Amino acid sequence: MQRRHRLTILSLGIWVVLPVIALAVYLYVFAADQYASTVGFTVRTEETGSAMEILGGLTSLSSASSSDTDVLYKFIQSQELVREMDATLNLREMFRKPAADPVFSLSRDSSIEDLVRYWARMVRIYYDPGTGLMEIESRAFDPEDARAISTEIFARSTQMINTLSAVARDDTTRYAREELDTAVERLKEARQALTLFRNETQIVDPSADIQGQMGLLNSLNAQLASSLIDLDILIETTRESDPRIEQARRKIAVIEKRMSEEREKLGVGGNHNGRAYADLIGQFEALQVDLEFAQKAYLSALSAYDTAQAEARRQSRYLAAYIEPTLAETPLYPQRAIILLISAFVLFGTWAVSVLIYYSLRDRR
Incomplete structure (x- = not known):
């Protein structure tokens, strides 16, 4: 050679x-042997239709929400999640268990950035954007630790989806709630203004009060006509010196004076507690219009708020697991x-x- x-x-x-x-x-x-635990889930959006849609069979049961799954995909890789899970499960201790394996275990003096990089090695995410299905494989040096990591990831993901759903509901109903609060305040102010008017004038309903005044005027007018007829009859049938003629004239004068006073109360030169009846009626009608408008605005705002709440309840998100966290029996890594x-x-x-x-x-x- x-x-x-x-x-x-x-x-x-x-x-x-x-x-x-x-x-x-x-x-x-x-x-050291590494055990893998798998959990699979997807974000579902439950859309419950109205009663008519349910009766008509038009209800959409559920659909996958890819945007929320995208958020979860980033969240599971985030430093925030790693920090929270380290505080809950003591990830550093889990990943440092094999003391004789410096290559595949976490170093003793690791920082949070080192832990996040090591997390990316030990937790693999398989995500299909088309279907919205997400499968996570968590590795650890003990099968129970691996399953604990998968279980905690699923729990944290569920909490995140619940938070997103709550924020969406708040955004949907916040504007309607503000409009309803404004309408309630306007209705209270209109009712208080009408109550204050009634307390000041001691009149519950000027329309009813004026009807009473008009009834009195009509009665006085009828009495005046009757008295005038009686006076004419006395003048034609008796002498001028008859005392009944003078008495009839006095009665007519009294009736005319009373009628003049009642007309003044209705706004023709007179007043009621220093205010003309015409002004009181005008103010009362304005307050009535404000109250009716406030009531209609309140009913409209209440209907809009109920609709917003129904819409928020109609679209609810939840995390559906199609693979529960598994417990490994054989090390794969x-x-x-x-x-x-x-x-x-x-x-x-x-x-x-x-x-x-x-x-x-x-x-x-």
């Missing part, structure tokens, strides 16, 4: 064989054989290319 062949074989052993053997020893002796094969292939390839380059340069000399 020529010297260059021996050197080639020696380089193969140093470059490929020894590293592969060292890697195999580490993988099968020192590398690290995939020792695959790692060895890939490493051997890469080392052999780089060695072969290096040898070819070396001999090519040597032959050109």
Whole structure:
């Protein structure tokens, strides 16, 4: 065997064989087993139709919400979630369990940024935007730890979806609630103004009061007509000195005076507690119009608020799990054989290319 062949074989052993053997020893002796727990879920939007739609069979049962799933996809990879789960489950302690495996375990002096990077290695997310299905594989050095991580991820994701749903409901009903509050205040003010008017004038309903005044005027007018007729009869049938004529004239004068006073109360030069009846009626009608408008505005705002609440209830989000967190019985990671094969292939390839380059340069000399 020529010297260059021996050197080639020696380089193969140093470059490929020894590293592969060292890697195999580490993988099968020192590398700790990793267990995987899987959980699968999707965000569903329940759309409950109105009563007529339900009777007509037009209700849409549920549909996947891809936008919310996109939010979850980012949330599960976020530092916020990792920090919260570390506080709940003590992730650092879980990922540091194999003391003899510095390659696949978390370092002892890891920061939150290191933990987030390690989290990306140990928690794999498989997401299909078309269907909205999300499947998460959580790894740990203990099967119970792996399932605990998957369970906590599902719980945190459910909490996030509930928060998003609550925010959406608040956004849907907030404007309607503000309009309803404004309408309620306007209705209260209109009722208080009408009550204040009645307390000041001691009149519950000027329309009813004026009807009474008009009835009195009509009665006085009838009495005046009757008295005038009686006076005419007395003048024609008796002497001028008859005392009944003077009495009839006094009665007519009294009736006319009373009628004048009653007309003044109705706004013709007179007043009621210092205010003309016409002004009182005008103010009362204005207050009545304000009250009616406030009542209609309140009913409209109440209807809009009920509609907004119904719409918010009609579209509710929830997290539906199609795979509950699993408990592993056999370790799936690290995939020792695959790692060895890939490493051997890469080392052999780089060695072969290096040898070819070396001999090519040597032959050109």
